Amino acid sequence: MIGYVVNRTLAAVVVVFGVSSLVFFMLHLLPGDAVTIMLSEFGASAVEEQQLREQLGLTDPILVQYGRFLANAVQGDFGTSLFSRRPVLPQIFEQLPKTLELAVAATIVGVLFGAFFGITAAVMRNTWWDSISMLISLLALSMPNFWLGLIFIFVFSLNLGWFPVQGSDTLWHVVLPAFALGLSFAGLLARLFRSTMLEVLGQDFVRTARAKGVAEPSVINRHALKNALIPIVTVIGINFGFLLGGSVIIEIVFARQGIGNLIIKAIFAHDFYLVQGGIIVTAALFVLVNLIVDLTYGILDPRISYA
Amino acid sequence: MAEAASAAPAAHRTIGHERTPTQIFLREFRRNRGAVVGTVLFAILILLVIFAPYVTRFDPVEPNYAARFSPPTAEHWFGTDRNGRDIFTRVVYGGRISLLVGVVAVAIGSILGTVFGLISGFYGGVIDNALMRFMDFVLAMPGILLAITIVFALGPSLVNVMIAVGFSTMPQYARVVRASVLSAKQLPYVEAARAAGAGDGAVMGRHILPNVFAPVLVLATLGLGSAVLSVAALSFLGLGAAPPTPEWGLLISDGRGVLRRSWWVATFPGLAIMVTVLAVNLIGDGLRDALDPRLRGQV
Numbered sequence: 001m002i003g004y005v006v007n008r009t010l011a012a013v014v015v016v017f018g019v020s021s022l023v024f025f026m027l028h029l030l031p032g033d034a035v036t037i038m039l040s041e042f043g044a045s046a047v048e049e050q051q052l053r054e055q056l057g058l059t060d061p062i063l064v065q066y067g068r069f070l071a072n073a074v075q076g077d078f079g080t081s082l083f084s085r086r087p088v089l090p091q092i093f094e095q096l097p098k099t100l101e102l103a104v105a106a107t108i109v110g111v112l113f114g115a116f117f118g119i120t121a122a123v124m125r126n127t128w129w130d131s132i133s134m135l136i137s138l139l140a141l142s143m144p145n146f147w148l149g150l151i152f153i154f155v156f157s158l159n160l161g162w163f164p165v166q167g168s169d170t171l172w173h174v175v176l177p178a179f180a181l182g183l184s185f186a187g188l189l190a191r192l193f194r195s196t197m198l199e200v201l202g203q204d205f206v207r208t209a210r211a212k213g214v215a216e217p218s219v220i221n222r223h224a225l226k227n228a229l230i231p232i233v234t235v236i237g238i239n240f241g242f243l244l245g246g247s248v249i250i251e252i253v254f255a256r257q258g259i260g261n262l263i264i265k266a267i268f269a270h271d272f273y274l275v276q277g278g279i280i281v282t283a284a285l286f287v288l289v290n291l292i293v294d295l296t297y298g299i300l301d302p303r304i305s306y307a
Numbered sequence: 308m309a310e311a312a313s314a315a316p317a318a319h320r321t322i323g324h325e326r327t328p329t330q331i332f333l334r335e336f337r338r339n340r341g342a343v344v345g346t347v348l349f350a351i352l353i354l355l356v357i358f359a360p361y362v363t364r365f366d367p368v369e370p371n372y373a374a375r376f377s378p379p380t381a382e383h384w385f386g387t388d389r390n391g392r393d394i395f396t397r398v399v400y401g402g403r404i405s406l407l408v409g410v411v412a413v414a415i416g417s418i419l420g421t422v423f424g425l426i427s428g429f430y431g432g433v434i435d436n437a438l439m440r441f442m443d444f445v446l447a448m449p450g451i452l453l454a455i456t457i458v459f460a461l462g463p464s465l466v467n468v469m470i471a472v473g474f475s476t477m478p479q480y481a482r483v484v485r486a487s488v489l490s491a492k493q494l495p496y497v498e499a500a501r502a503a504g505a506g507d508g509a510v511m512g513r514h515i516l517p518n519v520f521a522p523v524l525v526l527a528t529l530g531l532g533s534a535v536l537s538v539a540a541l542s543f544l545g546l547g548a549a550p551p552t553p554e555w556g557l558l559i560s561d562g563r564g565v566l567r568r569s570w571w572v573a574t575f576p577g578l579a580i581m582v583t584v585l586a587v588n589l590i591g592d593g594l595r596d597a598l599d600p601r602l603r604g605q606v
Contacts, residue, residue, distance in 0.1 A: 018444035030460035142584035147577030245449030283448045
C-alpha cells in the first residue's frame with residue numbers, strides 16, 4: 001500500500017516537472033516573443049529594455065534560463081509580476097479558492113444530472129426515455145458553455161432577477177456558472193454512466209442476483225450501481241481538467257474571480273510571469289486531482305492490488 | 308454479432324449482396340437513425356455555407372446604420388447587430404470560417420498524432436518511451452489551457468488558433484494509432500511483407516497505416532465537434548479572429564455587450580455552433596458504432 005502511494009506520487013511529480021518544462025519551452029522558444037511584447041507594453045525604451053532583459057536574465061542561453069527557472073520553481077518562486085511588482089505565486093493562490101469552488105460546484109451538477117440521466121437510460125434501455133436522455137446529453141455536450149452562460153444571465157438574471165449577473169462574492173453567485181459549466185460535463189457523464197451501467201448489467205453476478213429472485217430495484221442499487229461507480233470516479237478525475245479549462249472561460253463570462261480570470265487578464269496585459277505561473281499551477285492542480293483519484297480508487301475497489 | 312444471429316433468416320437473403328466492407332459499413336451506418344439525421348443536418352450546413360451569397364442578399368461585414376438592433380423579422384431572420392449587419396448573414400458566412408478553422412485544426416492534430424503514433428508503435432523501445440512521455444505531458448494540461456498557452460506564445464490570430472487547437476488534440480490520436488500499430492505489427496501478413504523484403508517505410512505506409520484508418524476517422528469526426536467549440540471559445544476570449552470577421556465565437560462575444568437590449572445577437576451564433584457540433588457528434592457516434600465498436604466508452 002505504501003509502495004503504491006509512493007510510486008503514484010513520484011509519477012505525479014515527474015508529470016508536473018514535465019508539464020512545467022513544456023510550458024517553459026513553449027513560452028520561451030515559440031516565435032512570437034511574448035517577452036519582447038511584455039517589455040514594450042511596459043513602456044521601456046530600447047536601452048531600458050536591454051537593462052531589463054539583463055536584469056531578468058533573458059540574455060542568458062536558454063538552458064541556463066531553464067536551469068534557473070527550475071531552481072526557483074522548486075522553491076516556489078515563479079517570478080515577479082512586472083506590473084504589480086508582487087511575486088506571482090501568492091497572487092495565484094489568492095484566486096485558487098474561487099476556481100475550486102466553481103469546479104467542485106460544476107462537478108456536483110455534472111454528477112447529479114449525469115447519473116440521473118445515464119442510469120435511468122441504462123435501466124430503461126431502448127425505451128423512449130433512453131432516446132430522450134441520450135438526445136439531451138448530446139445536446140448538452142454540443143453547446144458552447146460560455147454561450148449557455150450568457151443565455152442563463154439573460155434569462156435568470158436580467159429578466160427573472162433570480163441570480164446576480166456577475167461577481168463571485170457569495171455562494172448564490174456560483175449557481176449559474178456551475179450550471180453553465182456543469183451541464184456539458186453532465187452530458188459526457190450521462191453517456192458514460194449509461195455504457196458502464198449496461199456493461200455491469202450484462203455480467204454474470206447480476207444474472208445470478210436476478211435468478212435467485214432479488215427484486216429489480218435491489219439488483220440495480222446493491223449489485224449493479226456499486227460496480228458501475230468505480231470507473232466513473234476515474235472518469236471524473238480525468239475530466240476534471242475539462243472543468244478547470246472550462247472555468248477559465250466561465251470566469252470571464254460571469255466576471256468571477258479565479259485563476260482563469262487572472263490568466264486571461266495577464267495575457268492581455270502581457271504579464272509574462274503571471275501567465276506562466278498561472279498555467280503551471282493549474283496544470284499541477286489537475287495532476288494532483290488525478291493523483292487523489294488514483295489513490296482513492298483502491299479504497300473504493302478492494303479488488304485492486306497495490307503490487 | 309448478436310443482431311446478425313437473431314436475424315438469421317433475413318441475413319441469408321442479404322448476405323450474398325453485401326460482400327465488400329464498404330457495403331457492410333453503409334448498412335450499419337444507415338441503420339443508425341442518429342447518424343442519418345446528423346449527416347443530413349451537416350449536409351444542409353455545408354450547402355448553406357458554400358452557397359452563402361445565394362442564401363442571403365446582405366453583406367456580412369458592411370455596416371447598415373439604418374437597420375441597427377432590429378429584432379428578428381421577416382426581413383432579418385436573426386435580427387441585426389449594433390452596426391445594422393444581418394445576423395443570419397454573419398452566421399452563414401461565419402460558418403465558412405468556423406468550419407474551415409475546425410477542419411484544419413483536426414487535420415493538424417490527426418496527422419501529427421498519426422505520424423508520432425506510427426513511429427512510436429513501430430519502432431518501440433527508447434523512441435516509443437520518449438514520445439509517449441512527451442504525449443503524457445501534453446495530455447496533463449487541460450486542452451483549452453494548452454491552446455491558450457500556445458496562442459499566447461505565438462500571438463492571437465486564427466491561424467495560430469488552428470495550430471494551438473490541433474497540437475492540443477495530437478496525443479489522443481498518437482495513443483490510439485500506437486495501440487492499433489502494436490496489434491497490427493503482430494499480424495502474419497506484416498511478417499510476410501517483411502520476409503518479401505519490404506522496408507520500414509513500405510511496411511508502415513502500405514501494410515500498417517490502413518489498419519489505423521478507422522479509429523483515426525472516428526476520433527477525427529468526434530474531434531471536429533470539440534475543435535469547433537475550442538476555436539469559438541478562443542475567439543470569444545479575444546485570442547482568435549479579429550473584428551469584423553464573422554467568426555462564431557466572436558459573434559457571441561459581440562452579443563455579450565448588448566445582451567440586455569438585443570438577446571438575438573449572441574443567441575443565434577450559439578445555436579449555429581450547437582447544431583454543427585451536434586451533427587458532427589451524431590455522425591461520429593455512427594461511424595464509431597459501424598467501424599470500430601471497441602472505441603465505445605473511450606471516445
